[in-house]
Amino acid sequence: AQSVTQLDSHVSVSEGTPVLLRCNYSSSYSPSLFWYVQHPNKGLQLLLKYTSAATLVKGINGFEAEFKKSETSFHLTKPSAHMSDAAEYFCVVSLPGDSWGKLQFGAGTQVVVTP
Amino acid sequence: DAGVIQSPRHEVTEMGQEVTLRCKPISGHDYLFWYRQTMMRGLELLIYFNNNVPIDDSGMPEDRFSAKMPNASFSTLKIQPSEPRDSAVYFCASSPTVRRAFFGQGTRLTVV
Numbered sequence: 001a002q003s004v005t006q007l008d009s010h011v012s013v014s015e016g017t018p019v020l021l022r023c024n025y026s027s028s029y030s031p032s033l034f035w036y037v038q039h040p041n042k043g044l045q046l047l048l049k050y051t052s053a054a055t056l057v058k059g060i061n062g063f064e065a066e067f068k069k070s071e072t073s074f075h076l077t078k079p080s081a082h083m084s085d086a087a088e089y090f091c092v093v094s095l096p097g098d099s100w101g102k103l104q105f106g107a108g109t110q111v112v113v114t115p
Numbered sequence: 116d117a118g119v120i121q122s123p124r125h126e127v128t129e130m131g132q133e134v135t136l137r138c139k140p141i142s143g144h145d146y147l148f149w150y151r152q153t154m155m156r157g158l159e160l161l162i163y164f165n166n167n168v169p170i171d172d173s174g175m176p177e178d179r180f181s182a183k184m185p186n187a188s189f190s191t192l193k194i195q196p197s198e199p200r201d202s203a204v205y206f207c208a209s210s211p212t213v214r215r216a217f218f219g220q221g222t223r224l225t226v227v
Contacts, residue, residue: 107157108157
């Protein structure tokens with residue numbers, strides 16, 4: 001069985017301050033992990049992915065995430081938030097084999113950026 | 116490549132009407148997925164295809180929902196008859212054999 005938990009449903013940050021979006025997963029196998037972003041009225045865009053290579057993954061728009069197996073976490077961070085980062089972010093888990101198609105989405109974290 | 120293309124972008128229909136959502140995957144991708152996004156349930160996988168063959172449709176909510184993939188470049192998701200609780204954003208995604216999904220921009224369906 002697998003599941004993914006995003007620990008915060010809403011995060012509010014000031015422009016220029018760090019952003020931290022928390023994600024924990026449970027999986028019996030080595031998962032692939034992704035972060036997707038969804039801006040209002042737009043589709044899902046891949047920010048970054050972890051597929052058993054380097055544990056620190058750099059993505060687009062200055063985001064990065066670190067895979068910590070001991071903590072079963074894959075938290076997303078950005079050193080300095082920008083107004084354009086206001087969106088909803090999804091942590092996603094994928095398992096190998098036949099269950100590949102069943103991407104497991106977290107509930108999402110809504111990010112608000114204030115001036 | 117233009118990415119995954121979905122049409123229409125927005126659809127408003129009356130309860131009881133048939134609704135057809137369309138998807139053109141990225142050329143060369145072997146997998147195609149249909150997802151539904153609602154406030155209550157988040158993102159749910161409805162069905163996915165591999166090489167045009169439906170592999171897992173366990174996420175399809177009811178018999179009112181059906182999906183087809185007649186060829187590698189086209190898929191449809193049909194709801195007949197539609198109900199207000201079907202109102203959601205429906206996403207199509209495609210993927211090559213490597214585990215990564217490319218999403219379309221979604222179709223926002225409103226059933227009144």
